[in-house]
Amino acid sequence: MKEIYLDNNATSKVDDAVFEEMRPYFCNLYGNPSSMHFFGGQVQKKIDEARSRVAALLGADPAEIIFTACGTESDNTAIRSALEVFPNRRHIITTRVEHPAVLTLCRNLTKHGYRVTELNVDGAGRLDLEELRKAVDEDTAIVSVMYANNETGVVFPIEEVGQIVKEKGALFHTDAVQAVGKIPLNMAASTIDMLALSGHKLHAPKGIGALYLRKGVPFRPFMVGGHQEKSRRAGTEATASIIALGKACELAGQSLEEENTRVKGMRDRLERELMTIIPAARINGGGAERLPNTVSIAFEFVEGEAILLLLSEKGICASSGSACTSGSLEPSHVLRAMGVPFTCAHGSIRFSLSRFTTDDEIDAVIRELPPIIHRLREISPFGRELLK
Amino acid sequence: MWDYTDKVKEHFLNPRNVGDIPDADAVGEVGSLACGDALKLFIKLDDNKERIVDAKFQTFGCGSAIASSSALTEMIKGKTLDEALGVTNQEIADFLGGLPEEKMHCSVMGQEALEVAIAKYRGGPLPVHHDHGHDQEQEGEIVCKCFGLTDGFLKKVIAQNRLHTAEQVTHFTKAGGACGGCIPKIKELIAEVLGEQKQDAPKKPEKLTNLRKMQLIQEVLENEIRPQLWTDGGDLELIDIAGTVVQIAFRKACAGCASSGYTAKFVEQKLRDLVSDDITVEEVAQ
Structure with missing residues (x-):
């Protein structure tokens, strides 16, 4: 069965061109970039090139890019660094809808004496900037607000957030793992101090990420040891993966327009047709600005895992905000924070597209999903009422 | 992805006995939309009101909830009500070739619905399950x-x-x-x-010498208590035994755990059950 992969916010295909770019750096050009000899030196040149490519996508200076192992490491590094830089500030601000890479860390920090404010969102997943304005004070060390939400695709007004943060002198970090490569970013004209990105969300391999660190922003490394990454992140460089991330960022820059035209067009058509065919459905975050590739759609009276298993039988790969897929027992913290009605919080499905998605694949979902929802509603004691 | 058995998948993809029985003798409903799963079970008895001749279900829930409901209806057909009440959640899981442990609540839901249906049919008090917030009489805290x-x-x-x-x-x-x-x-x-x-089933020895008692305390700690703490990421260390007082120190996740007081009580209860009634457990900081 050929897969129809619509789970690109979970992870994405490594682009063939990216794989070709990294391939020589395993068995042939395996030198250590720190070495004095030509064999390591030629790898160093490719890493410099990769750094420039990542910087170009972000509108940043290459010296502002630190390679890490993943988005989670970048997030952890940024937040812990800010707390070390400001030992007298004991307050952190984040949001209720953050990825666990930020939220779990912040909640753990409350056990170490930090005060954490989690900003609320409204029914469409939007922040209340007035709540942020009231929360940030002279005790705030860092504000960490995600650029775009992984489950709903809702994009936060990051520059407006940054303006408020800067007024009180706190550092501003954003988890931009879902945004990089999908919407244009320009650090040269931004209030962001630190930004986390992850390779495997933009067609680079898993196990590589980066942290953007604005020039002049005080910093303490998370990993210490050797002098790699100008002593900002110790450990021998994952050379092949770094080179792959560079190539992936170059390609992402070239396909940004396609993401916001062709990919967005397919996403819009998918959600429009599903909403037309299937009764009692709603788009989570439908009233907010969203990523061009993501739709989270909730179906009343059915449960998400059952939908996913039946989709999977048809080769369609999606994901859900449902409790039962994760082993946890509550709907996702994002949908709960948005106050999604309990009649459909358990029945939310996320489709996330990429530039590799085709119209035929979207057609397949529009064809296969409605009968699946209908069938589960026939089995469900609540759905049967609806079908009458 | 869950590691469902082929039988779970088969019952999920082709559930048996979906629907309702308009003249059902007994109907049992458990769960809710808010909880994330719910089951409505219909039972039809034979003319003598002895044996279950038909059972149907409606389920809102995940794959294993639907499969468990399907399995339940297949299992109880042909049984008397008393025989049906004897079906345990483990038997429902076994019928499906096993469920992932995180999904065992699906089999429990099936058993619950069955108990509720039969209790309502017989007119006795409802079994103590969920607080449904209805007019049902519920016991327990x-x-x-x-x-x-x-x-x-x-x-x-x-x-x-x-x-x-x-x-x-x-x-x-x-x-x-x-x-x-x-x-x-x-x-x-x-x-x-x-x-x-x-x-x-008391296993406690009648009389113990001091030496034997100390050995037994150590055995119970090693074989009965510490393995249970390990499953929660915790541990303890035996510090001293002075007469009937057993001094322990908590380690790993147990150290500083908010509920270590309960854990100490649990250790004490175990030692009283398996060694001697007069043992007290003291938590010491070391």
């Missing part, structure tokens, strides 16, 4: 507020399935799976049930 589960229900599931950890209780009943506020209480219930079971 609500332990898990998120899912509305009573102590009586939890104790029954703990005893029937020989559960030892709070995590297992969550997997089987969902209790403690949302806010987690009732986990210390769940641990107490486990200790209570284990204590009750031990009283049923």
Whole structure:
């Protein structure tokens, strides 16, 4: 069965061109970039090139890019660094809808004496900037607000957030793992101090990420040891993966327009047709600005895992905000924070597209999903009422 | 992805007995939309009102919830009501070739619906399960507020399935799976049930020399208690035994754990059950 992969916010295909770019750096050009000899030196040149490519996508200076192992490491590094830089500030601000890479860390920090404010969102997943304005004070060390939400695709007004943060002198970090490569970013004209990105969300391999660190922003490394990454992140460089991330960022820059035209067009058509065919459905975050590739759609009276298993039988790969897929027992913290009605919080499905998605694949979902929802509603004691 | 057996998948993809029975003799409903799963079970009896001739279900829930409901209806057909009441959640899981432990609550839901249906048919008091917030008479104290589960229900599931950890209780009943506020209480219930079971079958030796008693305390700690703490990421160390006082220090996750007081009580209960009634356990900082 050929897969129809619509789970690109979970992870994405490594682009063939990216794989070709990294391939020589395993068995042939395996030198250590720190070495004095030509064999390591030629790898160093490719890493410099990769750094420039990542910087170009972000509108940043290459010296502002630190390679890490993943988005989670970048997030952890940024937040812990800010707390070390400001030992007298004991307050952190984040949001209720953050990825666990930020939220779990912040909640753990409350056990170490930090005060954490989690900003609320409204029914469409939007922040209340007035709540942020009231929360940030002279005790705030860092504000960490995600650029775009992984489950709903809702994009936060990051520059407006940054303006408020800067007024009180706190550092501003954003988890931009879902945004990089999908919407244009320009650090040269931004209030962001630190930004986390992850390779495997933009067609680079898993196990590589980066942290953007604005020039002049005080910093303490998370990993210490050797002098790699100008002593900002110790450990021998994952050379092949770094080179792959560079190539992936170059390609992402070239396909940004396609993401916001062709990919967005397919996403819009998918959600429009599903909403037309299937009764009692709603788009989570439908009233907010969203990523061009993501739709989270909730179906009343059915449960998400059952939908996913039946989709999977048809080769369609999606994901859900449902409790039962994760082993946890509550709907996702994002949908709960948005106050999604309990009649459909358990029945939310996320489709996330990429530039590799085709119209035929979207057609397949529009064809296969409605009968699946209908069938589960026939089995469900609540759905049967609806079908009458 | 869950590691479902082929039989679970088969019953999920082709569920048996979906629907309703308009002239059903008994109907049992458990769960709710808010809880994330719900089951409505219909039972039709033969003319003598003895044996189940037909059973149908409607389920809102995940794949294993639908498969468990399908399995239940297949299992109870042809049984008398008493025979049907004897079906345990473990048997439902076994019928499906097993369920992932995190999904055992799906099999418990099937058993619950069956009990509710039969109790309503017989007109007796409803079994102590969820607090449905209806006009139903409920006994017992609500332990898990998120899912509305009573102590009586939890104790029954703990005893029937020989559960030892709070995590297992969550997997089987969902209790403690949302806010987690009732986990210390769940641990107490486990200790209570284990204590009750031990009283049923006392293994305690009659008289002990001091030396034998100290050996026995160490054996119980090593073989019965520490392995249970390890499953929760905790541990303890025996510091000293002075007469009837056993001094222990908690390690790993147990050290500084908010519910270590309950854990100490659990250790004490175990030692009283298996070694001697007069033992007291003291937690010391070392």
